[in-house]
Every structure is written in structure tokens, then in C-alpha cells.
Amino acid sequence: MRELVLDTETTGLDPAEGHRIVEIAAVELVNHVTTGRTWHEYINPGRPVPAEAQEVHGLDDAFLADKPPFERVVDSFLAFVGDARLVIHNAAFDMRFLNAELSRAGRPALPSDRALDTLAMARARFPGSPASLDALCRRFGVNNAAREKHGALLDCELLAEVYLELIGGRQPDFQLATRTTGMARRTDSAWRIPPRPRPLPARITDTEAEAHARLREKLGADAVWSRFD
Template identity: 65%
Template sequence: MREIVLDTETTGFDPESGDRIVEIGAVELMGHMPTGRTYHQYINPERSMPQEAFEVHGLGDEFLADKPKFAEIGQAFLDFVGDAKLVIHNASFDMKFLNAELSWMGLRTLPMDQALDTLLIARKRFPGSPASLDALCRRFGIDNSSRTLHGALLDSEILAEVYLELIGGRQPDFALSSVTVEKHSGTTAVWAPKPRPAPLPSRLTEEERAAHAAFVEKLGDDALWSKS
């Protein structure tokens, strides 16, 4: 099953009021495992960046001036996501902007049922608790110390870790610890999964530990489990 963990950064809150997307970041998962394939694109919003948005994202008019307009990258973005499930935190916000930009281009829009909202999942799993991305990182012990500014690719990478925890924890790494991948930009990089910042606590009870030790002791000194 292919999934795309996605985040956008924008000039504001409402595309109908003239706000635009300035950055898209996405991480590909296959069977709930990161493949190392990513999509990352800065976008010229064709308008000035409000000061409050600049303070949040760190993206100014000068930086964005030579970046492609959405009309130049819209089709490539659609080609990348395809019909994969889109994993988004507060999906209605990002989908609203993406579909506005796509409709202005005359391209197909993304149906809402293609999106999976991790904000709703978190609120259902932890009712009454904070469900922001930062709060979920603290809950799951995920290192987000580099998230001093909101960046679409970094946020999508962090969200991918949060999502895997929300659905029951990370799956074993089946020989994918070091994979050379081709990014969407065409450059090649070596990707490796990030180590878990803190080991998961053992789920064994003291009674289970004692029972296991007693069983191994009965096997004698030649038992495999008795050898270091």
C-alpha cells in the first residue's frame, strides 16, 4: 500500500482571499515503511509574503522570487502523488489550498476521501489531549528539535514518524537500513531510517522474566540461551 505523508506551507489561511502555497514537502511510504523517496518544492506565490508568514516559515520574497510558480509544477506534483492515500495533519487545510491551486490550473482536484487526517486520528485516540504535531512528538518521544521554523519537508518527515506511532508503532526494518534512492528533484542520496531517540520500554512483567529465567535454567548449561 502506497501512502504519501504531506505538508504544505502557505502565505496565510484562505486561498479565496489570495493566499497561496509557497512550499510542498512529501514523504513516500510503502506498506507503512519509508521508501526514501521524497517530493520537495518551493513555489513562487506571485504575491508578497506577509510578515507574520515570514516569521513562521522563514521564506521571504527574495528567496521565493526565482522559484517556479504552481502552474509550472502542478502536474508533476499530481504525477508524484497519483492515487496514493495522503497522510496530512489537519488535512482540510492543506487539501483546501492544493485543490484551489489545481483548480486554477484546470487540473483534476484531489478528493477529500483520498486524505487521511492524523489530527482526527490523534484526537480520537487521545481525547482531550493536545494534538498538535509538536505535542504528539513529545508524547511519542520523537526528536523535533530541528523544527525551529515550519518547513514542509521536515514537517512531513516528522509527521511520518508520528503517523507510524499513531497506527501502532514502527514496523521492523527488513534490510532497509541503508538504501540509495532517487529523490523527485533527480538528485541521488543515501537514506537511512532515523534511530528511535529513546528505546521502547519492555512489555515483560517481572513474573514473565522470572518464568523465562526458570525455564532456561532447566535446559542446562549447554542451552543456547545460556551462552553469551
């Protein structure tokens, strides 16, 4: 399964007010493992970047002046996206901006059901707790010390780690906490397989047990077997 952890930076909060994307990044996962493939572009929005937006992501008009407009990178972007599922923190925000840019470029919109919202996942798993990317990095012990500004590529790399933790850690297929066998559904990661009520019977024969005892006696008290008595 191919997924892309995706993030955008913008000039404001609403594309309906003319705000545009200034940076897009995506990090590729295949079967919940990062592949090392990324897509990243700074984009000239064709309009001034407000001071408050510059404060958030550190991108100003001078830096973006020689960057390509979205129309020049749209083919590369769509080729990288392909049919992958998109993993986005606060997906509705990014999808709204992406589809506004795609519309301006004369391209079809990305269906909203292709996006998996990690913000909604975090709020469902930890109701009432902070669910920002920084808060989730702290919760899962993900090092976000380099995140002084909101940069799309760094945020994607951090979100990829957070996403893997949200779905059960580095080996999500082994998380059994969502089983519903005769009990309320469990979603906490603390669940573990309980011990057997009765130990399994030994399969060693009497002859084998006697031979092992003789070997231990021959090896002496310092043998490794003696450490587990």
C-alpha cells in the same frame, strides 16, 4: 499500499482570500515503511508573503522570487502523487489550498476522502490532550529539535514517524488492541496478550528428561542451564 505524508506552507490561512502555497513536500511510504523517495518544491506565490507568514516558515519574497509558480510544477506533483493515499496533519487545511492551486492550473481537484487526517486520529486517541505536531513528537519521543521554523519537508519527515506511532508503531500489523471479541473496543496501545491460565503440558519424554539431567550433571554447576533454575 502506497501513502504520501504531505505538508504545505502558505502565505495565509484561506485561499478564498487569495492566499497561496509557497512550499509543498511529500514523503513516500509503502506498506508503512519509508522508501526514501520524496517530492519537494518551493513555489513563487505571485503575491507578497505577509510578515506573520514569514515568521512561521521563514520564507520571504526575496527567497521565493526565482522559484517556479505552481503551474510549472503541477505535472511533476501529480505524477508523484499518483493514486496514493495522502497522510496530512489537519488535512482540510492543506487539501483546500491544494485544490485551489489545482483549480487555478485547470486540473481536477483531489477528492477529500483520499486524505487521512492525523490531527483527527490524535484527537480521537488522546481526547483532551494537545494534538499539534510538536506535542505528538514529544508524546512519542520523536526528535524535533531541528524544527525551529515550519518547513514542509522536515514536517513531513516528523509526521511520518508520528503517523507510524499513531497506527501502532513500527509493526502496525501486530497491534491487536482494536479487537472486539465480546468486550468494548480497545484502542490503547498498552493492551497485551494475557498469560495462559494454565501452562502448556511439557512435550519432553521421560527418557529425554533423564538424558538431559545426565548431560547437566556432566557439564557441572557452571553450565548455562543452571542459571535458569
